[in-house]
Every structure is written in structure tokens, then in C-alpha cells.
Amino acid sequence: MTDNVTQYPRSVLIANRGEIARRIIKTTRRLGIESVAIYHPVDADLPFVREADRAICIEDEKPLGTYLDAGRIIESALAAGVTAVHPGYGFLAENAQFARAVTEAGLLWIGPSPEVIEVMGDKVTARHAVAAVGVPVSGGTADGLSSVNDALVQAESIGFPVMLKAAAGGGGIGMVVAHDTEQLGKMFAGTQSMAERSFGSGKVFLEKYISSARHVEVQVLGLADGNIVALGERDCSVQRRHQKVAEECPAPGLTQAVREKLSAAAIRAAGAVGYENAGTVEFLMDTETGEFVFLEMNTRIQVEHPVTELTYGVDLIEQQLSIAATGRTTIELDTEPKGHSIEFRVCAEDPVRFFPAPGTIEQWNPPTGPGIRVDSGYDAGDVVTSNFDPLLAKLCVTAPSRTEVVELAQGALDAFEVTGIVTNLPFLRLLARTEEFVAGQYDTSIVSTITSRELAKAKSGV
Incomplete structure (x- = not known):
């Protein structure tokens, strides 16, 4: 390994908060890299603020505004004298304009190029890009839909049920399933409006809906020499409202042949756009046929990255920093999994309806022991506000086999x-x-199956 000055950026501003900010700080501290956090006053007492080497308060009328104000974030980075910006996940992490502004300011962007973010950030253009190199895509519209009538015509051609999606969407927002023309007609305007409000683009498109599907994704690292390294797959099928609840690596029940096909498809997809840095290629797999199709590519570190780290023995944040600075990883990565890992997202939310439930944490006692890792954004006494995603922590467990890891997870x-x-x-x-x-x-469908089953039990008095 080369010396720290050339292998990694000297100092990093973290354009994020909470759990992922703490996670980045943990790696920068280990590597001797200075970390600079930004925060809104409502977050002033959270652990990530005090754990950073320095912290800069960016006041805004709305707490969310602090983490979305690209101009002030870059101004803060320049004033702090940092050399790089790490966006984490969410907020501005997949905002091509922000990435471009960071690089134009002379700062190192910890992520793929703005051009790649633009291509993969639009699900329609992303589908075109990966299909061109032979990655399977689902039946759907070739371009954005111009009107509700266009949607109805296209849906008849694709065949119901269909999923109406925001082209610039993410996090499960802007996705609805229509089983007939009446449903699609009613949903179109609302989905288009939500897409405009949430992502600044009202562009929507249709995909064939797979009723019984698994959500499987592949972790990739793109290097400056054009090589793409695939570090196995994660199963992210445990979801509520199209948002992930638990993830595991490797995905259970896949044959070696399917695993190899998934990795090969992910490498082709990333290579199609000259991808550099950490990214995730997501697929939907039909449980009946075993066939999979491209879903999207996330051009950032994922929430669920710890299960890959535990299974493959790698620090993905460290590799992000190294690739950004040198174009290469710090070590030759082992692409064979070592054991099995599962992550559970612990959230401040109602465990039945999954609605956010803010408040003040009184006791905070996470589990400890061999094979247990907890990445958290809060401690006892911290206030969980309604301003942000309700994620509190990620409980990650790892063991040599899936049977052992499930037992460890239960405890x-x-x-x-x-x-x-x-x-x-x-x-x-x-x-x-x-x-x-x-x-x-x-x-x-596992979450809805469980909740429906528990509701039936409650009604029957079982």
C-alpha cells in the first residue's frame, strides 16, 4: 500500500448525517483522514456531530434544507479547506449537478462521474444503456410517457399488470401497480405529480409487473483502468412500501450458475457507462422462472453495504476513498464469499403499519458479541425528529452459514x-x-404476507 497522502484524500467533508455520517467517520478516523461534518441545529446533539474532527452548522428554515443546499455545502467545504466530499446515500448522493459543482470547485468527488450519474439516474436512459450491452430488461415503454392516453395504449401492448414508475425515482417513491386500465387512468396524474415534487422531474414510464419477484442486487466497484469488480449479490426482498427492511448476502437459494449470471450482467451494466467507484446494480428475479431483469443502478454506497463488507471482508468506504484518489483499490479483492450476513433496519416506526414514530430515546442498549455489528445514528437521550427518514440503526449479523446467522439474528x-x-x-x-x-x-410480498397473517390471527383471537 502506498502512503496515506497519495492513497486517500487528506480530508473529507461528509454531506450527510446520522448513521451513514458516523459510518464514514469510523473509516476516516482509522485511516487518519480528517472528517468534517455538516449539520442543522436540530441535529447538533447527535453522535455524528461530536465524533467528526470538525463540524459546521448550516442553518436553514427547514432541517432538510441543510443537507440539500448544494451551494452552501460546497462553500462550507472550501472554507474548511477539505480536499474531498463524500455524499453518503440519499440527499444529494445521486445528484449529478451537485457532483459536477463539487469537481468544478476543485474538490474530489467520492463517487462516479456526473455524466454516469445522469445516465443511471434516469431509469429510462439506464434501461437503454444496459440493454445495449445485453443485460436483460423487463418489457416496458422505451421512453417517458407523454400522456395518460399514451400510458393506456402502452399498457395494453405490454400487458397488465404494469408498474408505473418515476424515471428519476428512488427509495420506492413514485411506484404504483395497475392491474387494469381503470386503475392506471386514476393513478397516472398523481404519480406524475409526485415524481415532479419528489425528484424535480415528472417523467414516468411503465414496466411489466412481476407479481412474485425477488429483489436481488450486485455490489460493484469500478476502477480507473476499466475493470469492474463484482462482490456478490444481496437479497433485498424484505420490503414495506417498496422500501427495504432487511437484506442478506449471499442471496439464499441461488445456484452458482445464477450467481455468476447476475455478476456478469452487473459487470456489463457498469461497464456500459464506464462506471468508476462503488455502485449497485439491482435486478428483479421471477421466482417462478428464475429469470432476472435489470431494475436500476444506484450510483452511491447503499444502506445495506455492511452485509457485503462482512461477507467479503472489505471496507467499502475505504475502497471508495481509494478509488476516488487513485483509481484503484487498496487490496486485491477476494470475490469469494466467506460465510453469510444479514442486516435488519431498526427504525422509529409503528411495527404494524410502519408509520414514522418520532420521540426521545430513553434507553439504547444494542446487542454485542461475536458476529454482531450495529451501525447506528443515535444514542440514549437523542431526539428522533420527523424531519428525516426514521432509520435508527442497522443490526448486522454474520456467521459461517445461513442457519447459524439466522439463529444469531434472533438472539x-x-x-x-x-x-x-x-x-x-x-x-x-x-x-x-x-x-x-x-x-x-x-x-x-413477505412483509404483507406476515402482516396479513398476524391481522387474521388477531381477528380470530389466536
Whole structure:
């Protein structure tokens, strides 16, 4: 390994907050890189602010505004004298204009180029890019839809059910399923409006809806020499409202042949746009046929990156920093998995309806022990506001086999003690003991299946 000055940026401003800011700080501290955090006053007492080497308050009328004000973030970075900006995930992480402004300011952007973010940030152009290199895509519209009538005509051609999606969407926002023309007609204007409000673009398109599907994604690292390294796949099928709840690596029940096809498709997809740095290529897999199709590419670090780190013995944040500075990784990466890992997202939310439940944390006692890792954004006494995503922490467990890791997860979830606020821990404990999850035989409907089953039990008095 070369010396720290050339291998990594000297100092990094973290354009994010909470759990991912703490996660980045953990790596920068280990590597001797100065970390600079930004924060809104409502976050002033959170751990990431005090753990950073320096912290800059950016006041805004709305807390969210602090983390979305690209101009002031870059001004703060320049004033602090940092050499790089790490966007984490969410907020401006996949904003091509922000990435471009960072580089134009003479700062190192920890991520792919703005041009790549633009291509992959639009799901329609992304589909075209990956299809051109032989990556399978689902049946759908070739371009954005011009009107509700256009949508109805295209849907008849594709065949119902269809999914109406925001082209610039992410995080499950702007996705609805229509089973007939009446539903599609009613949903079109609302989805288009939501896409405009949430992503600044009202562009929407249709995809064939796969009713029984698994959500499987591949972690890639693109290097300056054009090589793409694939570090296995993660199963992210445990979702509520199209948003992930638990993830595992490797995906259970896949043959070696399917794993190799997924990795090869992900490498082709990333290579099609000259991808450099960490990214994730997401696929939908039909549980009946075993066939998979491209879903999207996330041009940033993922929330669920720890399961890949635990399974492959790699620090993905470190590799992001190294690739940005030198175009290469710090080590030759081992692409063979070592064991199995599962992540559970612990959120401040109602464990039945999954609505956000802000409040003040009284007790915060995460589990500890061999094979257990907790990446958290909060401690006891911290206030969880309604201004941001309700993610509190990620409970990650790893063991040599899936059977062992499920057993370890059950105990760790039982030991995770949080009081003062409502969390989804009761649901996660239930999930980890369901027949479907224990067997590793589930699809994206697992959460609704569990909640419906529990509701039926409650009604029958069982």
C-alpha cells in the first residue's frame, strides 16, 4: 500500500448525517483522514456531530434544507479547506449537478462521474444503456410517457399488470401497480405529480409487473483502468412500501450458475457507462422462472453495504476513498464469499403499519458479541425528529452459514433494547422467526404476507 497522502484524500467533508455520517467517520478516523461534518441545529446533539474532527452548522428554515443546499455545502467545504466530499446515500448522493459543482470547485468527488450519474439516474436512459450491452430488461415503454392516453395504449401492448414508475425515482417513491386500465387512468396524474415534487422531474414510464419477484442486487466497484469488480449479490426482498427492511448476502437459494449470471450482467451494466467507484446494480428475479431483469443502478454506497463488507471482508468506504484518489483499490479483492450476513433496519416506526414514530430515546442498549455489528445514528437521550427518514440503526449479523446467522439474528434482535420511542423491533423479531424467512424462501410480498397473517390471527383471537 502506498502512503496515506497519495492513497486517500487528506480530508473529507461528509454531506450527510446520522448513521451513514458516523459510518464514514469510523473509516476516516482509522485511516487518519480528517472528517468534517455538516449539520442543522436540530441535529447538533447527535453522535455524528461530536465524533467528526470538525463540524459546521448550516442553518436553514427547514432541517432538510441543510443537507440539500448544494451551494452552501460546497462553500462550507472550501472554507474548511477539505480536499474531498463524500455524499453518503440519499440527499444529494445521486445528484449529478451537485457532483459536477463539487469537481468544478476543485474538490474530489467520492463517487462516479456526473455524466454516469445522469445516465443511471434516469431509469429510462439506464434501461437503454444496459440493454445495449445485453443485460436483460423487463418489457416496458422505451421512453417517458407523454400522456395518460399514451400510458393506456402502452399498457395494453405490454400487458397488465404494469408498474408505473418515476424515471428519476428512488427509495420506492413514485411506484404504483395497475392491474387494469381503470386503475392506471386514476393513478397516472398523481404519480406524475409526485415524481415532479419528489425528484424535480415528472417523467414516468411503465414496466411489466412481476407479481412474485425477488429483489436481488450486485455490489460493484469500478476502477480507473476499466475493470469492474463484482462482490456478490444481496437479497433485498424484505420490503414495506417498496422500501427495504432487511437484506442478506449471499442471496439464499441461488445456484452458482445464477450467481455468476447476475455478476456478469452487473459487470456489463457498469461497464456500459464506464462506471468508476462503488455502485449497485439491482435486478428483479421471477421466482417462478428464475429469470432476472435489470431494475436500476444506484450510483452511491447503499444502506445495506455492511452485509457485503462482512461477507467479503472489505471496507467499502475505504475502497471508495481509494478509488476516488487513485483509481484503484487498496487490496486485491477476494470475490469469494466467506460465510453469510444479514442486516435488519431498526427504525422509529409503528411495527404494524410502519408509520414514522418520532420521540426521545430513553434507553439504547444494542446487542454485542461475536458476529454482531450495529451501525447506528443515535444514542440514549437523542431526539428522533420527523424531519428525516426514521432509520435508527442497522443490526448486522454474520456467521459461517445461513442457519447459524439466522439463529444469531434472533438472539441479537431479542437483546436489542430501545425505550422511549416506538420501533419496528417487534416486527423484525417476528420476521426472523417466520417459516419463510428461516427457510430463505420468500419474495417481495413477505412483509404483507406476515402482516396479513398476524391481522387474521388477531381477528380470530389466536
